[in-house]
Amino acid sequence: MLNSTLQANLHAILVSIAVISVQSPLAEDFPFRKDFSDVKVMEIDTLFGSLKKCLVVDVRSKLEFSVIHINGAVHIPLSKSKFEEVVSEEKQKNKKSCVVFYCNGHTCKKSYKASRKTKSISNNFAYDAGIFDWATKYTNKTILLGKPLRNASDLISKNEYAKYEVSKEEALKNSASFNVIDTRTFFQRTEKKLPFKNVKRIPMQRIRPLLKRKIIEDKDLLFIDAVGKQNKWLQYYLKEYGYENYKFLKGGSASL
Incomplete structure (x- = not known):
């Protein structure tokens, strides 16, 4: 049996490989990736497979989080004082091997900014496809108005x-x-x-x-x-x- 530290390190390596291998969507779908080329991006399916190992952080406003969020995500708005310190404490407290930030999606910069703001935290990523891509594909892992999302059709188009x-x-x-x-x-x-x-x-x-x-x-x-x-x-x-x-x-x- 691998010890917990070795397991965590191995998972971090596997996540990095998965992230690098799938970062190929059309540039026009993610117009700000070029402006944040220093930020490591995690794709939707990699995030789904990493939910147990990664600290998933919603960096949007309190209102947005209360309406809809990824099940299990913690809410730490980007505007929060000592943002990097708070994220680091949450990662250690929850014994996670990586951190993933997300916001509203393709034209939202907050996930990139959060990742860039926490460079001292190892294995941090931006999930830049956002909450609505997530809710559409993984409805069973989405919370809408405090309850599990039943169907993607419940989202307002x-x-x-x-x-x-x-x-x-x-x-x-x-x-x-x-x-x-x-x-x-x-x-x-x-x-x-x-x-x-x-x-x-x-x-x-x-x-x-x-x-x-x-x-x-x-x-x-x-x-x-x-x-x-x-x-x-x-x-x-x-x-x-x-x-x-x-x-x-x-x-x-x-x-x-």
């Missing part, structure tokens, strides 16, 4: 989200008929004011319990975030709690 978007022209034209909810942070609100009356200011991190308890009435809602990205996560909770009468401002407040 771009087309489904787009059905709920309204342009700035439509939003301004029908401003009197909307109940506007500004989900931006305090600092984002001070940078740009919204040209609407009777706006409710509810930061994204505080909105979930209000939806769950139906304190926010399901009536002509128009949610406005900063750039039209955070609302995509909010929609999962709107669906979960039975909301139907809502819209999102396309492009967020930046479009106004």
Whole structure:
């Protein structure tokens, strides 16, 4: 029988070989790999086979992690103070032989930045295909809204989200008929004011319990975030709690 240290070292070597052997997707599918050529990338199937040995770290926001994440992943946002130190402590505490960072996928840079930020930690990788590629292929290893994902069809597609978007022209034209909810942070609100009356200011991190308890009435809602990205996560909770009468401002407040 191999001792645990030898097993860990052997696994790290095998993972490195697997990573090198499969890094051949089309460059246009991963546009930022060339900018982070110093970062070792792990492909989806290699990650699946390494779940028991690797510390899988979700570096996205708290909201994104709460909506969907890889089963067993730990949440350490890239913005966290002493990020490298925290990751290293988690790796040692969980007795893992490697670390894999992930974010939202092909056009997200956070997984690369996390790997580059933790160069002193041996055997660290970026899984840059992201959470949605993972959820589509490995639904049984995905957590959606706190429960195992049953089927990839439960994921909200771009087309489904787009059905709920309204342009700035439509939003301004029908401003009197909307109940506007500004989900931006305090600092984002001070940078740009919204040209609407009777706006409710509810930061994204505080909105979930209000939806769950139906304190926010399901009536002509128009949610406005900063750039039209955070609302995509909010929609999962709107669906979960039975909301139907809502819209999102396309492009967020930046479009106004």
